[in-house]
Amino acid sequence: MTTSTRPPLLMLGRTHGNRSAVTCALKCDNACAAPTPNESTEPTFADVASQALLSRRRLLLAGGTLAAGAALTVGPTALEPAAASGRPPATRTPPAARPGGPLRFDPIASVPDDVDAVTVPAGFGWRPVIRWGDPLFADSPDFDPEHPDADAQERQFGYNNDYTDVIVTDPRGRRALLCCNHEYTNRAIMFPPTSSVAAEAEVLRTLMAAHGFSVVQLERRGRGKPWRYRRGARRNRRITATTVFRLDGPAAGSELLRTAADPSGTRVHGTLGNCSGGTTPWGTVLSGEENFNGYFRADPQAVGSKRYGLTDSPSSYGWEQIDPRFDARSADHANEPHRFGWIVEIDPTDPSSTPRKHTALGRFKHEGANVRVDRENRVVAYLGDDEKFDYLYKFVARDRYRPGRSKAARRHNLGLLSEGDLYVARFEGTRRPGNDNLGTGRWLPLVEDGRSAVEGMSVEEVLVFTRLAADRLGATPMDRCEDVEPSRETGKVYVVCTNNSDRGVKTGKPGADAANPRDANKNGHIIELTETGGAADAQTFAWDLFMVCGDTDQAGTYFAGWDGPVAPISCPDNVAFDSENNLWIATDGQPGSIGRNDGLFRVPLDGPERGHLTQFLAVPVEAETCGPVIHDRDGSVFVAVQHPGEDGDWADQHSAFPDYVPAGARPAPGEWRGPRPAIIQVTRESR
Numbered sequence: 001m002t003t004s005t006r007p008p009l010l011m012l013g014r015t016h017g018n019r020s021a022v023t024c025a026l027k028c029d030n031a032c033a034a035p036t037p038n039e040s041t042e043p044t045f046a047d048v049a050s051q052a053l054l055s056r057r058r059l060l061l062a063g064g065t066l067a068a069g070a071a072l073t074v075g076p077t078a079l080e081p082a083a084a085s086g087r088p089p090a091t092r093t094p095p096a097a098r099p100g101g102p103l104r105f106d107p108i109a110s111v112p113d114d115v116d117a118v119t120v121p122a123g124f125g126w127r128p129v130i131r132w133g134d135p136l137f138a139d140s141p142d143f144d145p146e147h148p149d150a151d152a153q154e155r156q157f158g159y160n161n162d163y164t165d166v167i168v169t170d171p172r173g174r175r176a177l178l179c180c181n182h183e184y185t186n187r188a189i190m191f192p193p194t195s196s197v198a199a200e201a202e203v204l205r206t207l208m209a210a211h212g213f214s215v216v217q218l219e220r221r222g223r224g225k226p227w228r229y230r231r232g233a234r235r236n237r238r239i240t241a242t243t244v245f246r247l248d249g250p251a252a253g254s255e256l257l258r259t260a261a262d263p264s265g266t267r268v269h270g271t272l273g274n275c276s277g278g279t280t281p282w283g284t285v286l287s288g289e290e291n292f293n294g295y296f297r298a299d300p301q302a303v304g305s306k307r308y309g310l311t312d313s314p315s316s317y318g319w320e321q322i323d324p325r326f327d328a329r330s331a332d333h334a335n336e337p338h339r340f341g342w343i344v345e346i347d348p349t350d351p352s353s354t355p356r357k358h359t360a361l362g363r364f365k366h367e368g369a370n371v372r373v374d375r376e377n378r379v380v381a382y383l384g385d386d387e388k389f390d391y392l393y394k395f396v397a398r399d400r401y402r403p404g405r406s407k408a409a410r411r412h413n414l415g416l417l418s419e420g421d422l423y424v425a426r427f428e429g430t431r432r433p434g435n436d437n438l439g440t441g442r443w444l445p446l447v448e449d450g451r452s453a454v455e456g457m458s459v460e461e462v463l464v465f466t467r468l469a470a471d472r473l474g475a476t477p478m479d480r481c482e483d484v485e486p487s488r489e490t491g492k493v494y495v496v497c498t499n500n501s502d503r504g505v506k507t508g509k510p511g512a513d514a515a516n517p518r519d520a521n522k523n524g525h526i527i528e529l530t531e532t533g534g535a536a537d538a539q540t541f542a543w544d545l546f547m548v549c550g551d552t553d554q555a556g557t558y559f560a561g562w563d564g565p566v567a568p569i570s571c572p573d574n575v576a577f578d579s580e581n582n583l584w585i586a587t588d589g590q591p592g593s594i595g596r597n598d599g600l601f602r603v604p605l606d607g608p609e610r611g612h613l614t615q616f617l618a619v620p621v622e623a624e625t626c627g628p629v630i631h632d633r634d635g636s637v638f639v640a641v642q643h644p645g646e647d648g649d650w651a652d653q654h655s656a657f658p659d660y661v662p663a664g665a666r667p668a669p670g671e672w673r674g675p676r677p678a679i680i681q682v683t684r685e686s687r
């Protein structure tokens, strides 16, 4: 028997939205080809559709500047505590933006989508820090894709790195912890075809071991020197699809979370579909379980199946063939899908700690979670549900952040995401007097003061079926919220909506509205949200469109009022800030929308250059830019290069990233020339 190199039910040969067909199938289980899970038909604010944009354009044409002043006057500046990555506490007002900041570079030109290379600015170089399959422990086997081995993969760096942080852990800046999740796998390009059921089962086990999370210690000789990972370091850790997690918070132990194997409803094996994330001020890492539905067969009539995209078809991954818990059609495993779709929290400093899944933050296709602590030490986490026409959420912790490095403070802070209230956003197109460019909105309570705020649903039901609860409240269906990240300098929150080609196109679905201003939105946009009074737990907010992405030749693009040249950009996804409060934007989907490789861009948020977008790097063919980590004062940028050469096959690899053979050289006999997802570091090579 020859087993196909592709799982059997992938719908290849067509693309959905901006991604390749392979990415659609593996990453999100062909979500775009299925009925949109959110069948709610919310008011569309049609009366204000696109008016915010049009109003801005008129102002621009009239010579007005739409820079900071127009939209940045709500509430005092919030001061934020230090990040775990060693940044000093912010004790100042937003910096006057310096063009370029500490990391000055000559922008690169947009790169065509058939280029298999990492492109960086002149004077910069790049190198992989760690690649898929690199051994983490002293006894880890070396990378050998010709011989898939689950035990080996359990002790090697995982596949398809997404959220990434580099947390410096010593005052001299010579040690750091690289924390990174592994979203999904691509069997067709990772391993050769097999010829027996037993051999294919080992491949499936290896793929399970390539999911999850890695903690890897990095070292360097001094500031400005390149980082290298240390094999066998004490804190190195792999978390996979079988590692034990503890469910905590109000829904832990609920009947909705119990299975035959876990009657306590508190112990889950593994984490799946981890997309973006965030690093907390207390030094842990959060990661969002996103497209978990694609791993299960389930009863399509069960509560929530339709809304969460669960079907009774064989899964794309086929894991139900080797582990019955992935077949949720049986009573023993019916609740297993409920145990995924959470925000997970991992303590990278303690390899023996049990990672947790926080039920208080709700269950949906979590993109990630980013925590803000305001000047009163109130703690919130911003959460996006990355599905067409799904919602933006905010969690407000019951307890306040306790500053300091004492054990008591740390213990307290580790519990902050376990109890609190959950809200979903409703954007409104009403105008503020005297400022016709500003929208308002409110956070609609799902759980408030620890009690359900949704009629007819218990707290446990609201948290396990959060989408169903939010549907009842009139939340605003968004254009796929990806990263939602607050600025530590200003407290303003940047809501990244990557795209939604169905808006205003699919029968019965909402058309353009103020916060999602374009029908058939192929290129995405970014919203700038300001909590009323600057308070993290505010129940209302103001918002403005910060960027409406696309090729700059296209009508309707908008770059925060900047009217000079900018880089073309499409499908914004993950974001990060540098030390000067510039926003760095990573993209996912440019090949399908504007025919360019995905990239990393920088844009000032304040000052005269607000909106002046430039491109810093481009990733190789068929790859997505993830991670970004900006250590600009160190002259260093990290990105996670995910799914390079995604559309290839074992016998027809499309990318050799990152181990490119120099021009004219030949691979050594038996040397594997396929792609390896990797974390790369970009540094200045010359001045």
Ligand code: FEO
Pocket: 183, 274, 275, 276, 290, 367, 386, 482
């Ligand atoms: Fe995994 Fe929302 O991108």
Ligand code: CA
Pocket: 275, 276, 367, 482, 483, 573, 574, 588
């Ligand atoms: Ca993403």
Ligand code: CA
Pocket: 276, 277, 483, 485, 574, 575, 576
């Ligand atoms: Ca981010």
